[in-house]
Amino acid sequence: MATAHSKSAARFMIAPAVFVLLVWMLIPLCMTLYFSFADYRPMRGVFEAWIGFDNYARFFSSSSFIKSLVTTLWMVGSILLITITGGVMMALLLDKPMFGQGIVRILVIAPFFVMPTVSALVWKNMFFNVDNGLFSYAYKFFGLQPYDFLSQAPLFSIIIIVAWQWLPFATLILLTAVQSLDSEQLEAAEMDGAPALARFRFIILPHLSRAITVVILIQTIFLLSIFAEIFVTTNGAFGTRTLTYLVYQRVLESQNIGLGSAGGIVAVILANIIAIFLMRIVGKNLDN
Amino acid sequence: MARAITPQKKVMWTALAWAFGLLMFFPILWTFLTSFKTEAAAISDPPVWLFFDWTLENYAAVQERSNYPKALMNSIIIAVGSTLLGILIAVPAAWAMAFVPGRKTKDILLWMLSTKMLPAVGVLYPLVLLAKWLGVMDSRILLIVVLMLINLPIIVWMLYTYFREIPGEILEAARMDGAGLRSEIIYVLTPMALPGIASTVLLNIILAWNEAFWTILLTTVNAAPLTAFIASFSAPEGLFYAKLSAASMMAIAPILIMGWFSQKQLVRGLTFGAVK
Numbered sequence: 001m002a003t004a005h006s007k008s009a010a011r012f013m014i015a016p017a018v019f020v021l022l023v024w025m026l027i028p029l030c031m032t033l034y035f036s037f038a039d040y041r042p043m044r045g046v047f048e049a050w051i052g053f054d055n056y057a058r059f060f061s062s063s064s065f066i067k068s069l070v071t072t073l074w075m076v077g078s079i080l081l082i083t084i085t086g087g088v089m090m091a092l093l094l095d096k097p098m099f100g101q102g103i104v105r106i107l108v109i110a111p112f113f114v115m116p117t118v119s120a121l122v123w124k125n126m127f128f129n130v131d132n133g134l135f136s137y138a139y140k141f142f143g144l145q146p147y148d149f150l151s152q153a154p155l156f157s158i159i160i161i162v163a164w165q166w167l168p169f170a171t172l173i174l175l176t177a178v179q180s181l182d183s184e185q186l187e188a189a190e191m192d193g194a195p196a197l198a199r200f201r202f203i204i205l206p207h208l209s210r211a212i213t214v215v216i217l218i219q220t221i222f223l224l225s226i227f228a229e230i231f232v233t234t235n236g237a238f239g240t241r242t243l244t245y246l247v248y249q250r251v252l253e254s255q256n257i258g259l260g261s262a263g264g265i266v267a268v269i270l271a272n273i274i275a276i277f278l279m280r281i282v283g284k285n286l287d288n
Numbered sequence: 289m290a291r292a293i294t295p296q297k298k299v300m301w302t303a304l305a306w307a308f309g310l311l312m313f314f315p316i317l318w319t320f321l322t323s324f325k326t327e328a329a330a331i332s333d334p335p336v337w338l339f340f341d342w343t344l345e346n347y348a349a350v351q352e353r354s355n356y357p358k359a360l361m362n363s364i365i366i367a368v369g370s371t372l373l374g375i376l377i378a379v380p381a382a383w384a385m386a387f388v389p390g391r392k393t394k395d396i397l398l399w400m401l402s403t404k405m406l407p408a409v410g411v412l413y414p415l416v417l418l419a420k421w422l423g424v425m426d427s428r429i430l431l432i433v434v435l436m437l438i439n440l441p442i443i444v445w446m447l448y449t450y451f452r453e454i455p456g457e458i459l460e461a462a463r464m465d466g467a468g469l470r471s472e473i474i475y476v477l478t479p480m481a482l483p484g485i486a487s488t489v490l491l492n493i494i495l496a497w498n499e500a501f502w503t504i505l506l507t508t509v510n511a512a513p514l515t516a517f518i519a520s521f522s523a524p525e526g527l528f529y530a531k532l533s534a535a536s537m538m539a540i541a542p543i544l545i546m547g548w549f550s551q552k553q554l555v556r557g558l559t560f561g562a563v564k
Contacts, residue, residue: 006388006508007388007390009384009388009534010384010387010388010390011385013380013384014380014381014384014385014396016377016380016381017377017380017381017400017440017444018381018400019397019401020437020440021379021400021437021440021441024403024437025403025406026417027414028410028411028414028415028418029406029410029411029414030412031411031414031417032410032411032414032415035407035413035414061520069328074466078551089485090308093305093308093564094302094304094305096295096301097297097298097299098298098302098305098306099298099299100302101305104305104306104309105309105551107309107310107312107313107315108308108309108312109547109548110312110313110316110544110548111312111313111315111549112547113494113498113515113540113543113547113548114316114540114543114544115455115496115497115498115500115518115539115540115543116498116500116515117515117516117518117519118501118518118539119315119538120484121518121519121521121522121532121536122315122319122524122533122536123315124318125529125532126315126318126322126529126532127315128534131331132331132529134318134335137333137334137335140333141317141334142315146407147435164312164315165407168312169393169554169558171401172551172554172555173555173559173563175369176555176563192326197527202331206531210562210563211563213516214525214559214563218558219561222470224407224408225399225408225409225501226503226506227408227500228500228501228515228519229505232522233506233521233522244407244408244409245411247410247412248407248412248505251409251412251413252413252416252505253413257359257413258361260412260413261413263406263409263411264409264411264413265409265410267407267409268410268501270407270412271405271406271407272405273400274405275405278405278560279398279401281403281562282398282401282560282562283398284492285393285561285562286394286397286398286561288525
């Protein structure tokens with residue numbers, strides 16, 4: 001029974017949340033947009049308010065942009081591949097009857113709650129370190145030459161760290177989806193003699209497709225902004241400079257605000273393209 | 289009819305699942321074990337697993353580092369503060385959207401969620417600039433406000449889904465029985481809403497505690513929370529594995545425990561209802 005009175009009260013209750021988010025969205029974003037058309041280098045005292053699309057042209061044509069884009073795609077792509085395949089397998093495994101299911105779940109999910117700086121430093125020092133890392137001991141144990149992960153395969157090392165953090169997320173979401181699977185359908189297929197692979201291909205995978213899409217979209221949005229893991233391991237060196245990290249360096253390290261802001265706007269546009277797809281799925285679900 | 293599971297199969301699945309579970313958990317377990325070793329034992333070759341002289345000296349050493357207690361305090365104040373501030377703003381909004389839905393409710397909700405997708409680097413410099421203008425750089429209040437804003441969409445969203453599960457008939461029944469608005473809120477609505485609010489608080493404290501972009505870039509000394517404190521360990525000073533492990537355990541232990549309680553809310557809070 002929404003009366004006119006309760007409607008206006010409702011508007012009044014929603015207003016503060018809308019207002020703060022609007023301010024949060026608009027003011028900084030407009031400032032970034034404004035700076036992206038300016039030549040602004042505070043360290044050298046340079047400020048020219050309007051230089052047109054020069055920053056964008058320079059940003060797009062610089063080799064560091066192309067490289068950062070390739071790095072970003074590699075990083076996000078590999079992490080998605082690892083977490084989705086791993087997540088599907090883990091979810092199916094965790095759904096099986098077993099002893100101590102609750103404890104296994106807890107063990108698997110735990111990495112997601114470790115703060116990014118801790119997981120990056122623990123992996124960097126106690127696993128990847130060439131002198132004292134556990135992997136080096138393992139290599140030596142098998143009579144192999146220890147491998148310096150972070151300087152010889154830095155991108156791969158960061159991918160491992162971040163995939164370890166996000167695999168629990170994918171597993172948890174996909175497990176929720178697996179558990180809503182109609183078990184009678186599976187049993188019927190099994191009785192009809194469908195082999196395990198066919199059951200997976202034609203019943204389980206189609207059922208999971210929506211959850212997989214959601215995991216891909218959400219993870220992509222978060223993975224595009226990976227920061228701390230790069231910050232404490234390689235600091236963007238050795239080909240680990242993603243788009244996010246490049247913008248950070250332009251803005252805060254080399255203090256070329258105009259160029260960095262143009263990069264920031266590019267990052268916003270990229271993230272929004274993915275967000276549109278995600279919002280469409282969320283919107284559909286709100287209706288029912 | 290449930291299928292009969294042969295005991296052999298169950299044992300096999302158990303072994304496989306435990307193997308993977310322990311593999312995933314191993315880095316945390318190893319950090320835990322290392323935190324009780326002496327620095328020499330922490331890098332001994334071959335590695336020692338359980339049979340070493342267990343010591344608490346690393347925990348004491350880390351606590352003595354002058355900035356640890358401060359970082360811990362900052363983490364608590366920032367995580368709890370930003371969450372409570374967010375709740376304060378979000379409860380009325382989610383309440384109104386759940387109980388007095390209008391034509392635009394869905395659009396507002398989706399728009400709020402979309403602000404969560406804004407990449408932080410896109411607004412990095414303006415925020416640094418605004419913080420300097422306002423003289424709040426490296427202050428707790430700045431981080432409380434910023435983390436509140438980035439998590440507000442999730443808070444509103446979660447509360448909305450919880451509130452929507454409260455059946456409207458109960459309110460009507462209470463009104464029929466002559467309950468006024470005040471007693472309606474105190475005796476009917478609050479008890480039903482509290483579990484949802486508590487879950488939301490829990491998940492958002494976790495998210496704020498682990499946030500590691502703004503907490504590193506907007507702080508230097510005064511407001512630096514544990515994320516930034518740990519990052520300062522990235523420049524090693526002599527033997528430091530055991531101390532790093534102790535500091536890490538102290539930074540993640542409370543959140544691990546909270547996290548285990550909020551597994552279900554994680555799905556609800558981070559998929560925006562797209563997976564049920």
